[in-house]
Amino acid sequence: MNKLHQLFGLAAAAAIAAPAAHAAEFNQVAPEKSAVAFVFKQMNVPIDGSFKRFKGTLSFDPARPAAGKAEIEIDLASLDAGSSEANEEAAGKLWFNTKSFPTARFVSTSVKALGGNRYEVAGKMTIKGKALDAVMPATFRQDGANGVFEGSFILKRADYAIGEGMWADFGTVANEVQVKFRLVATAAARK
Amino acid sequence: MNQPASSYTRTAILLHWLVAIALVGAFSVGLYMHELPLSPWKLKIYSWHKWAGVTIFLLVLARLAWRATHRPPAAPAGMPAWQDKAAQAVHLLLYALMVAIPLSGWLMSSAKGFQTVYFGVLPLPDLLQKDAALGETLQRIHMLLNFTMAALVAGHAGAAVKHHLIDRDDVLSRMLPFLRKP
Numbered sequence: 001m002n003k004l005h006q007l008f009g010l011a012a013a014a015a016i017a018a019p020a021a022h023a024a025e026f027n028q029v030a031p032e033k034s035a036v037a038f039v040f041k042q043m044n045v046p047i048d049g050s051f052k053r054f055k056g057t058l059s060f061d062p063a064r065p066a067a068g069k070a071e072i073e074i075d076l077a078s079l080d081a082g083s084s085e086a087n088e089e090a091a092g093k094l095w096f097n098t099k100s101f102p103t104a105r106f107v108s109t110s111v112k113a114l115g116g117n118r119y120e121v122a123g124k125m126t127i128k129g130k131a132l133d134a135v136m137p138a139t140f141r142q143d144g145a146n147g148v149f150e151g152s153f154i155l156k157r158a159d160y161a162i163g164e165g166m167w168a169d170f171g172t173v174a175n176e177v178q179v180k181f182r183l184v185a186t187a188a189a190r191k
Numbered sequence: 192m193n194q195p196a197s198s199y200t201r202t203a204i205l206l207h208w209l210v211a212i213a214l215v216g217a218f219s220v221g222l223y224m225h226e227l228p229l230s231p232w233k234l235k236i237y238s239w240h241k242w243a244g245v246t247i248f249l250l251v252l253a254r255l256a257w258r259a260t261h262r263p264p265a266a267p268a269g270m271p272a273w274q275d276k277a278a279q280a281v282h283l284l285l286y287a288l289m290v291a292i293p294l295s296g297w298l299m300s301s302a303k304g305f306q307t308v309y310f311g312v313l314p315l316p317d318l319l320q321k322d323a324a325l326g327e328t329l330q331r332i333h334m335l336l337n338f339t340m341a342a343l344v345a346g347h348a349g350a351a352v353k354h355h356l357i358d359r360d361d362v363l364s365r366m367l368p369f370l371r372k373p
Contacts, residue, residue: 043238044311047304082304089229172231 026147026185029056029072033146033184036074040081040157041174047086053078058185060111060147062140065119068111070149072183074104094164101128117141121151127160138181145187152180198365200261206254207366210247210289214344217243218337241300241307245315248293255286267360281347288340295336299329 037050053075060068076098081090091098108123117139125134138151155177157163163173199207220240227233266275300307301317303326308314319325354362355370364370 042234043308045238045306045308085229166231169231172234 025059025061025188027057027059027188028186029058030146030184030186031055035180035182036072037180038155039178039180041176042172044174047082049079049081049086051075051078052080056183058147058149058183060140060149060185062142062147065111065113065140068108068119068121070106070108070111070121070123070183072106072181076102076104094167095162097128104128106134125155125160128162130160132159143184147185147187149183149185150181152178155179197264197361198368199263200257202257203254203261203263204366204368206250206257210250210254213243213247213250214289214340217247218341221337237305238308238311241296242310244293244296245307245309247289251286251289251293255290258286264365267354267358267362270358270360278350281343281350285340285343285347288336288343292333292336292340295329295333299326299333302326302329 031054034054034056035050036054037048039046039048041047051074054072056070056072058068058070060070076096077091079087079090079096079098081087090096096104104125104127106123106125108121110122112120112122114120114137119138119140120135121138122133122135124131126132134153134155136151136153138149141148141150156175157173157177158168158170158175167173217240220236220243224233224236224240227236266278297307297315298319301319302322304321306314306317351363351366354360355364361371364372
């Protein structure tokens with residue numbers, strides 16, 4: 001009888017401990033499940049765009065969010081700005097100048113837990129040779145073996161000189177661009 | 192309904208000329224804009240063209256409502272029956288095109304992935320999903336409808352002038368009252 005009780009006790013303890021044991025670190029970004037998209041406005045018309053190619057490394061343990069790190073690199077030649085005409089223009093000197101600056105990069109410097117599944121990720125955003133501080137909210141949820149990070153933030157294109165010369169004026173293309181990301185990371189291999 | 196009037200109502204005349212001026216304007220802008228290289232000017236003029244199209248569509252709806260409730264004047268006495276038939280057919284086609292052309296532009300815009308936002312304020316729903324091939328097809332349809340309308344408008348205006356100068360009847364002057372003989 002005593003033995004049986006002990007066994008039950010152990011099983012219950014294991015059941016309670018299980019989620020903590022599963023709070024694995026997530027670090028392999030799965031590009032095919034992830035997305036980096038944006039919405040910009042021209043003449044107040046919202047246009048959807050996205051980046052088809054990007055890579056990233058993540059290091060995130062939900063039990064220790066402050067130790068989290070993220071680094072995302074976007075291949076700007078993979079930009080889709082809604083039409084072939086816009087894509088050609090966006091690659092040009094006045095916009096991303098992808099010949100000279102083929103990638104955009106975000107490297108986190110701190111992750112702050114905001115309560116619940118919400119976090120605030122701060123870091124350096126480098127686009128078109130300009131490295132600026134950027135802060136963005138992100139949520140994290142565990143989906144099976146995957147960790148899913150989602151968030152959106154407003155990027156002001158003028159901060160990075162995206163759209164110079166005749167495009168610098170915000171009358172046709174607005175300064176505020178909403179950037180949306182969904183990064184799906186798989187659990188790190190157990191050591 | 193009453194007997195046919197001898198002239199169009201002032202509302203009918205006003206709507207006719209408003210739509211006529213807007214159509215010539217939007218048509219000319221359309222011809223000019225479609226080969227422009229991408230620039231803020233191009234984005235602006237495309238938006239203005241779409242706003243004009245929506246406005247014309249609304250004016251045409253008003254015209255149709257007015258036309259349905261106000262009988263237009265009959266053809267001049269002595270006009271050959273075939274001319275009367277031809278005039279009616281052209282009017283019918285023009286009304287159909289004035290409805291179809293803005294609709295084709297709206298659908299084309301949706302298929303190309305650009306929502307129409309009336310005056311930059313009122314977003315029109317996208318009735319079609321983004322589809323580049325369908326967008327190209329609708330662009331050709333939009334153009335074909337426009338050139339058909341241009342030909343009909345030329346015939347319509349030419350016939351009106353012919354009535355005024357050769358037949359010397361009141362067909363043109365009842366739409367342009369200042370031409371009316373005292």
